[in-house]
Amino acid sequence: MKIHEYQGKELFDQWGITTVSGAVCRSVDEALNAYDHLGLSRAVVKAQVLTGGRGKAGGVKIAKNREELALIAASILGMDIKGYIVDRILVAAAVDIAAEYYFSFVVDRNAKSVVMIMSRDGGVEIEEVAAKNPERIHKIPIFPFVGVPDFLARKAASILFDDWNHIVQAKEMIKKLYRLMVDTDASLVEINPLVISKSGELLALDAKINFDDNAMYRRPEIEKLFEPTPEEEKELDAKAKGFSFVQLQGEIGCMVNGAGLAMATMDLIKLYGGTPANFLDIGGSSNPNKVVEAMKLLLSDTDVKVVLINIFGGITRCDDVARGLLTAFNQIKTDIPIVIRLTGTNEKEGRELLLGTPFHTAETMGEAIKKAVELSARNHVIVHQA
């Protein structure tokens, strides 16, 4: 789960990390009011969208005065950044920057730990630094039962800074940032740029925080900040019913048990020349209600021309799955062709139950997918002729 920069900065405030917060504005008028209210002269205007690369897209600009602020606010509001429409901006005092740095805490899969990452090359994308000057990036793994004691924070701070005054400020900030990560179950807390202002103050000029979805049950105050897109709404709705669902733009609706098999099904559809409409993992059960709900979800997508059901019967036997499917399809009427592939425990019995039904059945995954791709191509022709 991601949150906006301004929300991240609110959390920084709560955990005592010095930042320049400013005001969130949804219109030019609000931006002008904020400008007056905060008594600003030079101001920075930043698009608030849940994606990276805002600067490159022109979503971050400096206004020298009130008139310029109005123009810039008007140009950024409504902007499309990687498919996200900017509906709010952050207006804050522009800082006179002496130097920019990079600092983050992140869950590292390989270290199987949280690591802190720092670089004296701040203000640019860290991936760029990693590609061009990997020696300028430093990583320190954190032992979870030790956390970030003084010596470690001091060590990290002195990798970034030479001036003792800066080291002391950074040491405190690093400790607070780790506290924030643990207290909120974040998977990433990143400050880029972390700056030293011309007056010698350490400031977090950006705040990027991602959270661990698995831990949100114990962080209700964080979960409240979640703003799902319409697409994510649909995915959440599916999750509430016990599915994992991701919308894609293709024509073959997929219903599969298991995430890996669901991904492999999508891949094979593409390999055979078709396009998957979605990723849908219905989990492991033969419950007819689940199949009904999943079918409703697939059929709500008008691009879907064929439905492909790929089930591996493991603990759940294929004959039970077939019975579940038959019960479900007694409740759903559709003209869309349905291809069913059942394999695994009691597969013969399962397939026999589906004999004489309008379903297209297949024994292997390849065969089923070939059939679904053919049917979706044929459906195209019919639609065109009509």
Next chain:
Amino acid sequence: MSILIDKNTKVVVQGITGRDGGFHAAKMKEYGTKVVAGISPGKGGTDAGGIPVYNTVRESVEKEGADTSIIFVPAPFVKDAVMEAADAGIKLIICITEGVPTLDIIAARHYAFAMGAKIIGPNCPGLISPGKSLIGIMPGNIFMPGKTGVISRSGTLTYEVVYNLTQAGIGQSTAVGIGGDPVAGLYFIDLLQMFQDDPDTDSIVMIGEIGGDAEEKAAAYIKANITKPVYSFIAGRTAPADKRMGHAGAIISSGSGSAGEKLAALTAAGAHVVNEPAEIPALIKKH
């Protein structure tokens, strides 16, 4: 032979009085696994389908000689359950539970490591040495004893691959589901080395998916250390960026973790990379 578990492995089931724990304890016992005890704090002294129940893992180690544990407790309690098992002297801890907070598993893994225990999972289907021991939720009937080792990040996709192998008469030495979470216990490299060292494994099937760079790391390891043939399928070639594909760890982020990079790395390392799982048996037979 096999890796990690065999017919002498003595299993304790943590969370045996829960629905899944009880169901799979019975299934494992039916398969022939030595399930010696179950744990359910407060229900010690009772019995779950003929399996004695204890309050603590320590008692199951002392009284029944348990050396391996399988965890079914709900996600909020997994951290404690893993640490309890490690503290009691359990050397292999398999965590089936899904949805465990990442910082919890990081802490639990560090603790287990310090106690000399290995973890498999979380969010995994467990492992099986066919004909000897099944510790997990895999359907035992689709496996058959043999000489191919299987390592996978997925559940049903593993079954799909194994089913194809068994149908083609290719048995498995041990099959391990390492789980779909971003931070997990034993991973590709650990298991590749174990299979390399196992005299009764002569080929390895590795099933990866998008997210992270474990497959790339495994590829480098294969090139340097693995002499047995490795066959690989990577799921998620068509997955969009920044979307979690069911598994918490299956996400392409900031341009890394895509299937293309993994396929390229494995191919360059000399692994036999396939476009669909059904191609694997014929390839193994050819070599």
